[in-house]
Amino acid sequence: MKLIDKYYRYIRPFRFLYGGVKDTVSHAQSSKRAEEWKAKGYQGAKLDVCGGRNPFNRNEFLNVDVVDFPQVDLVFDVTKRFPIPDKVIVEIISLATLEHLRAPHVDHVLHEFYRVMAPGSRVRISTPDIEAIAQGVIDGDDLGILNQHLFGKFKSDDTEDLDLHKSMFPAETMCQMLEDIGFENAKRIPMDIGMHDANYNYLVEAYKPV
Numbered sequence: 001m002k003l004i005d006k007y008y009r010y011i012r013p014f015r016f017l018y019g020g021v022k023d024t025v026s027h028a029q030s031s032k033r034a035e036e037w038k039a040k041g042y043q044g045a046k047l048d049v050c051g052g053r054n055p056f057n058r059n060e061f062l063n064v065d066v067v068d069f070p071q072v073d074l075v076f077d078v079t080k081r082f083p084i085p086d087k088v089i090v091e092i093i094s095l096a097t098l099e100h101l102r103a104p105h106v107d108h109v110l111h112e113f114y115r116v117m118a119p120g121s122r123v124r125i126s127t128p129d130i131e132a133i134a135q136g137v138i139d140g141d142d143l144g145i146l147n148q149h150l151f152g153k154f155k156s157d158d159t160e161d162l163d164l165h166k167s168m169f170p171a172e173t174m175c176q177m178l179e180d181i182g183f184e185n186a187k188r189i190p191m192d193i194g195m196h197d198a199n200y201n202y203l204v205e206a207y208k209p210v
């Protein structure tokens with residue numbers, strides 16, 4: 001028996017302390033990373049736009065979110081101008097986020113992606129697949145899962161506005177929106193990021209022209 005298992009029943013009541021310390025360390029690391037990148041003008045940074053509590057590849061990507069969770073590096077509201085200069089970001093990923101914004105804000109965010117991205121850089125976007133959800137309804141799939149993808153956190157009566165879904169676009173429409181802004185080679189790619197249900201979410205990529 002491992003030592004930790006032997007004494008676990010004594011340690012258990014103090015687990016919350018471990019959580020608190022972990023959050024404090026995480027928060028301090030995020031603030032330090034954010035300061036370092038800010039000093040460099042974000043030149044060469046990669047962004048996980050709205051990574052929130054569930055960031056993507058924290059070693060490589062700076063986690064942006066409007067809520068100051070311990071894991072968040074840059075705190076700002078993406079519906080406003082990003083506090084980042086033009087053409088400095090070398091990659092963007094945005095997972096399970098755009099559906100939380102109203103259509104004009106989605107348009108704003110995609111334009112901001114284009115503005116801050118360096119020529120030749122890639123953006124990947126994953127969001128619920130409204131066509132797969134509609135097919136799921138016709139096929140009689142699990143209503144709980146379908147509701148969750150359509151509406152976000154629909155089960156709780158104290159859900160915050162931020163947690164609800166407000167807009168969705170078929171993958172082809174999303175690609176067209178990206179190309180209309182100036183991105184090129186916008187296309188649907190396999191949902192291989194290992195996060196979120198591949199049956200009801202799509203992944204698209206596009207490039208800023210060189």
Ligand SMILES: C[S@@+](CC[C@H](N)C(=O)[O-])C[C@H]1O[C@@H](n2cnc3c(N)ncnc32)[C@H](O)[C@@H]1O
Pocket residue numbers: 049050051052053054055064065066067076077078079094095096097100162195
């Ligand atoms: C469903 S979570 C997605 C988290 C993570 N990307 C993932 O794939 O699980 C949506 C995130 O968007 C953030 N968010 C919603 N509206 C935002 C806004 N206007 N500006 C910045 N972040 C926002 C929320 O705080 C939340 O962390």
